Amino acid sequence: MILNxxxxxxxxxxxxxxxxxxxxxxxxxxxxxxxxxxxxxLNGPTRRLGDRSVWNGDMNVxxxxxxxxxxxxxxxxxxxxxxxxxxEMADYAARNSDTVDRELLATLRxxxxxxxxxxxxxxxxxxxxxxxxxxxANVSNAASMYTEMAARTAELLQVxxxxxxxxxxxxx
Numbered sequence: 058m059i060l061n062x063x064x065x066x067x068x069x070x071x072x073x074x075x076x077x078x079x080x081x082x083x084x085x086x087x088x089x090x091x092x093x094x095x096x097x098x099l100n101g102p103t104r105r106l107g108d109r110s111v112w113n114g115d116m117n118v119x120x121x122x123x124x125x126x127x128x129x130x131x132x133x134x135x136x137x138x139x140x141x142x143x144x145e146m147a148d149y150a151a152r153n154s155d156t157v158d159r160e161l162l163a164t165l166r167x168x169x170x171x172x173x174x175x176x177x178x179x180x181x182x183x184x185x186x187x188x189x190x191x192x193x194a195n196v197s198n199a200a201s202m203y204t205e206m207a208a209r210t211a212e213l214l215q216v217x218x219x220x221x222x223x224x225x226x227x228x229x
Contacts, residue, residue, distance in 0.1 A: 168206040175199035
């Protein structure tokens, strides 16, 4: 009796998971370009990350100044969310264009995962200590990868969907 109940429960859980997965795929495929662009958070932290001299150590910048440049945990979370949206933008371009560079897509996917790992690591360290060199190393890695990913996303979208990127490139 208990075995039958467990089997029915397992099948019900599997069915619910499959239903949610399919619903997520349908939502993703139904997204428009405008809805993806609207999800990008183009605020201060993401606009000032392009100054590579700060992140490469060319300038004498303290860990606290780097943290302020990113705008702390809020700026890191913005990078985390935008990496996901940029990846969805690349997938959108891949679905709607026949000439997508597969290597560029693989690089964008890898960068998105690395940005997420760096951001989560920096946030976890920040939760347990003050801003220090270890946290800033993660912030620097995330910021550097983020700016490169934004440039690659803009390149991909300009090459494969010229009309998709009207004024988005300078703000990413």
